[in-house]
Amino acid sequence: MTALVPASRLESIPRPTSALQRNVNLIRELALTQFKLKYTGSALGYLWSLVKPLMLFGVMYAVFARLLKAGAGSTEFEVQLLFAIVLWNFFTEATSTAMSSIASAGHLIRKAYFPRWILVLSSTLTALMTFIINTCLILVITVPIGHMHLTLRSLTAPLFFIEFVVLILGLSLLLSSLFVFYRDIGHIWEIISLVLFYASTIVFPFVVLVTEPGAARPRNLWFAGLNPIAQVVQDLRYALVSPHLHPMSHYLGALYAVPLLIVATLFGVGYLVFHRLTPRFAESL
């Protein structure tokens, strides 16, 4: 047994004076921990996060591309599909883990003070880490085959991705704060997600939804245009995979502002609701 060192020998550590620095540090620790915990203890570890989207891709490819010939008009529909599924996987994983991020951190919230949005942001970052690794693996596979068409237009991709992340953050703030008080939100969100999955033209090309054979004008535009996920998926497909696709602005024209406004509004509403409910978290958990 070693003797205990007297307390005076352990120097205390000055804490950064800026709240931003402390918050960034806490976000990083929480996100890394969640990521680590998610994949430790299972035999395949991180690979599980790849198996899930790949399996979904396999099933959707078999059903839609092969059986229903959904991507018949598009040459690299497989890549479009895989790409969209990885994006979708990020969306559902981020929103569903963020939703319970406040409710499941009751102990932390009741015993320590820090800005509560840190919990939401760190769970989004955990999902983002999985997404980035998945995307890298896909790029490693698809770029050499020549299925990614990266030209000048691809430079717009980060903008659409940022739009996607803002949408996810807005929804996460809204869902996580409401979930503390109404646990039904969990079930409701599951159902909405299922509808969104098919409404967001992930498993079939956007053209299928909006064009009617023989008709001059596109159909379903209001329905499709209202959905920012469909817009992001279509624009990212155009920017990174298939230059011969039409970007969303081609279909929507001036209506292109609608999905953008929805994203901005959702973020605003999410922020306000979260801000409003934050003082009640510690008392309700």
Added chain:
Amino acid sequence: MSAAVDVTGLSKIFRIPLDRSSTLKFRVTHWRSASRYRMFYALREVSFQVPEGQFLGITGPNGCGKSTLLRILTRIYEPDGGEVRIRGEVAAFLELGVGFNPELTARENIFLGGAVLGLPRRQLTRKVDTILHFADLEEFADLKLKNYSSGMQVRLAFTVAILARADILLMDEVLAVGDASFQAKCFDVFARYKREGRTIILVSHDLGILDRYCDRVLLLEHGHITADGPAAQVTAEYRRATESQAAIEARAEAEAAILDASVVLASSAE
């Protein structure tokens, strides 16, 4: 001396729902009654100042509002009235090892628990070995926390806790855990903090500890401050009050017992 902590007219009301349910269905089906609740005044117009460098103890019976007060000081709860002004860096310990995860190793938990206290990874990395040595856990650095004995967990948590440099320390019954040697170590740190002139607020039931370390003690009852003064005086007063309360209860119990006995006697005599 200027006040490190200035509390004026602090009130906290808890709304205790009469029909507790957290589902939307309930809200929809009981929309008329869903907002019925009982008001519970945890704190009523509490005011006090803590001068810089003072060691203040807060005590009182269960449910008197002392933990609520501490949570408002640490900003975990928002007050419903009044104001708290704090001058200086605050470190709050409502419990040891907040943020620790049982699935992580001691090393990893140092970073996580440290981050919750506001300690940056870079600074902690340099001190990990010292921290483990201080907590006497060098051999178990890479063992998961769930496999630790509770004593080992407390040692690690305490070591991380005293790393945070702060002018004002807020503590809630941290001393309730750990064995005698651990408590002695806590007292060492307390004595050092006191020497260094830090402001400390300690919430505790242990009148002995309050007596020994605090300059001043607040007695809180039903959300009011009912006594405020030198530690020895307030603890003596509170001891007398609880003792006489206990004496009254004991006498009532004894009388009831005598009554019972006489009933038994009477019935056996019949």
